[in-house]
Amino acid sequence: MMNELTGSPEQNLIVKKKISLRIRQLNLAERDLWDSLVKALPAGCFMQSWAWADFKELEGYKTFRYGLFLDKSLVGGCIFYYYPHSSQANLLIAAGGPILPPAYADEGIQLLKETAANLAKEVGAIALRIEPIWTEKPACFEGFVRAPADLLPSETLLIDLRPNEAEILAAMKPKGRYNLRLSNRHGVATEFTTNSQAIPLFYDIFWETVQRQQFFGEPYGFFINLCQSLFAANMAEIGLATWRGKVLAAILVVYWGNRATYLYGGRSFEHRQMMATYALHWAAMQQAKARGCTVYDFYGFSREPNHAYANFSKFKSQFGGVPVTTIGAHDYFFYERLADTLISLLRNLEGDSK
Amino acid sequence: MATSLFIEHHANGLAFYINGDLQFDTADEALYHEYLVIPTVSLALQRFPENDLRVLICGGGDGLAARDVLRFSQVSHIDLVDCNPEVLELGTTAFKPYNAGSLENERVTVYSQEALEFVSTVADNSYHAIICDFTYPTCPEDTTIYSREWFQQINRVLMPGGTISTNGVSPENRSNGFWCLYQTLLSAGLKAKPLQLEIPSFHRHGYGNWGFFLGSQAQILRSEIEVIVFPEDLQTITHEKLFQTFVFSEEITRSRHDVTIHTLECPQLFYYLLNPSFELGEKENAGTTVDFLEIQESGTAILGSRDLLKLESMAQAWLEQMYESSASPDAQPNITKLLPVQHRYHSPKMTREGLAYLRHLLGEIDLSRLLNTLLERSQELPPKIAGELKQLAEKIRAGQPIVNLPPKTAEFLMMLSVTLLMANLLTPDAVFAKGYSSGTSSGYSSGTSVYYTDGYINWELKIVGLVMIGIGGGWLYNIFNPSDSSNDE
16 A cells, blocks of 8 residues: 555656756746645655745745756656855755656756755755655665755654545554544544634643653744644644643644645643543544545654654554655765865864864 | 744734744733833933934834833824834734824834834934834844944934933843843943843743843933833833842843954854853852942943854864863863854754764765865865875775874864764754654753753763764774765665
């Protein structure tokens, strides 16, 4: 099943035509065209969507949106992200990218590398970090090296939403089904909304969880920007689980193509016995299904007991699903740019060293 | 940077956010605005009793500061300049019930433009009082309107003896930033008095006590403040409470003579805001206070030697540390200088966790290729460095271990390390990464989230120590060993 959900650009090779691939910057009028292309791919990621790029611009990033064209047809491309700084030591990032046409992966990645190299010169970047959600490295990956940290979790858990409700329930672990029934018996209510007035409700629960679990959480402003951008594009919803009027759990779900991704969430420490998170994720799956999604992505999973995700993963695995590992973030260094930076440092600091 | 606005409605009114930072909550905005506006205008009124007052408000597009200036019948004209038309629009719509329609008052002229641009066109000595109600800086560009050059402009358009007040930052959470502003005001020829205030909604957001400055070219005396007259119907401010706002604990004021000032040439404020360098108090001074109405201080006007957020500054700090560590291996490095926080979403702890993958970052580099690239441009390199890099390239080609590095080679590898670290620190999302490829995980702090004092012994320092001492050691051999295939996994 998972071959249908993820894949590398070299799967399902099609016969090449004798047309050369071109690259150019996308304009606003091509927004829907670009989004349709990225949505249609099994490995198309919401971080390559137009709205996500707009959100990142609100966050201070600069974005460069490039399309690969065969004749006049858009067949691939990449949104590059860059956080401006006067230093000549920066990264160009393509989270969830690039988007490569299967039959033209080599040419496509070459054009994107050349484009990125030119951008790097312009903005002072020493490397391009890409992070496609492919399960295999393609042959065209020469020159890319594994980066130490991933922006997208390279291991995740996917729930297949194509079976009917009873079948999805049956695929859950017994404890998961039991807890879900328990939350129903307790009368935990769930709702999904794109009303921005739910952002503080979500954030209060999220931040409580951050502090309890001691992980790094983004500030309130980040979620204001994120939700306002994605709600306007009908790409996300906040899910709330309440009991007797009190919010016990909250999640943020992003919808993109066939995939609903549980991006952020948290639960209150109070009334844990209500099992509100079970009711909420189950409702999120139904909501995703109703919106035409075929995959529910738990966004971060580990099978290792000592991993920081171990506790979360134990909870997530109660819903069944298939763990999927993607290739993770990879860096492509621009050695000339890196040399520029180092030469500048060596020259300017020569007098300061012993 | 684009601006995002958000209005959060609650039972008793609303809270307004710009770029995720709370601007005001109607539940307690009177506290903020009355302390920002009333002392300044009251003092100007006392100093110019025979004049119709002209007031300039910079920022304040919500109309709330203007509302409080309009309480003074002696104010004949207000110019309000705000660069954000959307906020000005809200000032005449959503915020109108709270600002009493101030932006549509006949005494108010609204300008939608950059304050700096507006003020540069204004004649000298134009205003009796100036109020700066700007947002908290979210990027280096935002700090222009907190620079000495800005305050010099303000001073220029202010009448001799006129008064200014400016929104500051939290003296509690951003002490060095607060005193940097204080010294910057003093250096611009404005005798500034710091004030601090507890605003409940700000506290709820973790901002700490909030700070302001009251200033003038002429000294501000307690005797003057004692007799200023407030308008009627104020909600929060009283003379007694106002006096208390000038009183600070000695602990918070301690760094005020040591900070550098913020100028356009050598910006310092953003570094201070990102790197608050919180220090635990020393018990012997507990309870000691400083009343700024009792003292008249001159500015120190200490200029920074460099922008500490720049790659060059960071590299210089690492170089200095490298030689210090060689001389005295037990010396504790100043982590704040070595790894300054570069983004407002990051904490020192997050930044330092980046050290955990320094080794992996170095391992990503094809050192032979980098050296060849550099040696092709050897005429651009200082001769001694070029010579040593050539030897290093030969060693690698011959498969010899990289140990006992000559000093310039060690410096080069240090700068490479810093460059790679910097590139990763500058990317805001990097610290929220969802896992290391080494199998450990980021996204989680490994301890408490308090700011460390410099010299705090923890694992990060151990890593720095390892890097400093081991820069010429065997660990580099392991990283750059050509047979290492960890990058091909």
